[in-house]
Amino acid sequence: xxxxxxxxxxxxxxxxxxxxxxxxxxxxxxxxxxxxxxxxxxxxxxxxxxxxxxxxxxxxxxxxxxxxxxxxxxxxxxxxxxxxxxxxxxxxxxxxxxxxxxxxxxxxxxxxxxxxxxxxxxxxxxxxxxxxxxxxxxxxxxxxxxx
Numbered sequence: 315x316x317x318x319x320x321x322x323x324x325x326x327x328x329x330x331x332x333x334x335x336x337x338x339x340x341x342x343x344x345x346x347x348x349x350x351x352x353x354x355x356x357x358x359x360x361x362x363x364x365x366x367x368x369x370x371x372x373x374x375x376x377x378x379x380x381x382x383x384x385x386x387x388x389x390x391x392x393x394x395x396x397x398x399x400x401x402x403x404x405x406x407x408x409x410x411x412x413x414x415x416x417x418x419x420x421x422x423x424x425x426x427x428x429x430x431x432x433x434x435x436x437x438x439x440x441x442x443x444x445x446x447x448x449x450x451x452x453x454x455x456x457x458x459x460x461x
């Protein structure tokens with residue numbers, strides 16, 4: 315009987331959290347301006363591996379409509395757009411384009427949870443090297459801070 319109550323309580327909690335309005339907005343603001351990409355291939359690789367979180371052209375998968383996963387997806391997209399958004403190039407005050415190649419080179423981006431759910435975002439070594447090179451040509455290198 316206790317197990318049944320726990321399962322029923324879990325199902326009820328899962329249903330109730332669907333009413334929390336955070337994560338419901340799946341709109342994409344208009345693309346205002348893009349950087350001058352060094353090649354169309356760089357843009358294509360970037361949009362494939364990074365564009366869902368770092369542009370206004372997010373593809374919202376079915377699971378982004380189910381809490382609590384919707385909360386995580388909405389948060390990640392908002393954070394990604396805030397720090398680096400190629401759809402607001404030159405408009406957005408903060409746009410860490412010079413860090414893009416370094417984060418990709420160090421394996422920090424795309425994050426593993428994203429890659430697990432988006433196999434199309436996985437880049438082979440040749441594609442990764444081409445994207446890093448294209449990002450450097452497009453945005454420049456991250457500057458080392460001097461003491």
